[in-house]
Amino acid sequence: MSLTVRVISPDKTVWDNQAEEVILPSTTGQLGILPGHAPLLTALGTGVMRVRVSKDWLPIALMGGFAEVEDNEVTVLVNGAERGDSIDRSAAQADYTDAEARVAAANSPQEKIKATQALKRARARVQAAGGTV
Numbered sequence: 001m002s003l004t005v006r007v008i009s010p011d012k013t014v015w016d017n018q019a020e021e022v023i024l025p026s027t028t029g030q031l032g033i034l035p036g037h038a039p040l041l042t043a044l045g046t047g048v049m050r051v052r053v054s055k056d057w058l059p060i061a062l063m064g065g066f067a068e069v070e071d072n073e074v075t076v077l078v079n080g081a082e083r084g085d086s087i088d089r090s091a092a093q094a095d096y097t098d099a100e101a102r103v104a105a106a107n108s109p110q111e112k113i114k115a116t117q118a119l120k121r122a123r124a125r126v127q128a129a130g131g132t133v
Contacts, residue, residue: 001035005051007060007076014060014081021052022074024067025124033069040069044078046120048127059084061128063121080121084128092129096122 025047
């Protein structure tokens, strides 16, 4: 038995295929989904979703959204998503370094919030590309 997994962002469908397992970055922590999972609706934070196809794991950077699990179908609706194999690791690492500097240089609470959100997005992209932060 397998799962049908769809990752949909406003401008494209990032993934639409079968998988054996999914790990989602919910707002309360990592959430594992296997075939036969109980129905579920959860909010997703910015982070890395991992999809297992055969023995391989495909990382997908998610930029927040929602996931629904029902009848072995996982539907992920997100603000933005990018497959790890399409991310340039060195460019993502450079973006992460820049985002860290913006957080450190933020003077107002609004700047700090924006910089922190940019840092979370950059971290997810680096991790999905196979890097570490």
